[in-house]
Amino acid sequence: MAKSRSAFSVQRSEQHAAHSTRHAARNGGMVDVSAKNITLRTAKASSSIVLGDEAFQTLTEGTCIKGDVLATGKVAAIMAVKSTPAIIPMCHPIPIEAVDVEFKLNEPEKSVTTIVTVKSSGKTGVEMEALVGASAASLTIYDMLKYKGRDMVVTETKLLEKTGGKSGSYKRPD
Numbered sequence: 804m805a806k807s808r809s810a811f812s813v814q815r816s817e818q819h820a821a822h823s824t825r826h827a828a829r830n831g832g833m834v835d836v837s838a839k840n841i842t843l844r845t846a847k848a849s850s851s852i853v854l855g856d857e858a859f860q861t862l863t864e865g866t867c868i869k870g871d872v873l874a875t876g877k878v879a880a881i882m883a884v885k886s887t888p889a890i891i892p893m894c895h896p897i898p899i900e901a902v903d904v905e906f907k908l909n910e911p912e913k914s915v916t917t918i919v920t921v922k923s924s925g926k927t928g929v930e931m932e933a934l935v936g937a938s939a940a941s942l943t944i945y946d947m948l949k950y951k952g953r954d955m956v957v958t959e960t961k962l963l964e965k966t967g968g969k970s971g972s973y974k975r976p977d
């Protein structure tokens with residue numbers, strides 16, 4: 804009897820997912836960018852993670868058992884930028900021309916801030932790519948150091964600035 808309930812739950816979940824997809828297609832969906840001009844677009848986003856004493860010390864001493872934390876975080880950020888349309892449903896696949904990943908360590912706060920800058924010439928912006936890249940770096944840092952404690956907190960994922968496109972430039976005031 805438990806198997807039939809489980810199968811029923813899976814079937815209901817699949818029906819709900821199919822309904823949600825049909826609903827999104829009827830009431831929105833991907834924005835049509837075909838009439839937009841191709842312009843150079845950039846976006847810079849950041850994400851921070853508070854590590855705590857032991858994890859921060861492991862990071863700064865380079866003694867993580869999984870390897871180089873920041874090098875792995877950089878690769879994760881770049882891969883995430885390129886994979887954004889696979890993660891964010893209504894995000895257009897776009898050609899990525901450049902990705903820059905920078906890490907800022909804050910000793911007093913025992914934190915790391917990742918700053919990801921993305922550049923593309925296209926018809927739609929790269930804000931989501933920068934945000935996803937910065938987030939993935941913070942999550943990767945968590946994964947690399949979680950054996951030192953699971954009380955780390957990912958904070959402050961935000962768009963810092965963007966250029967290009969019809970809406971023009973934006974720079975976060977803080």
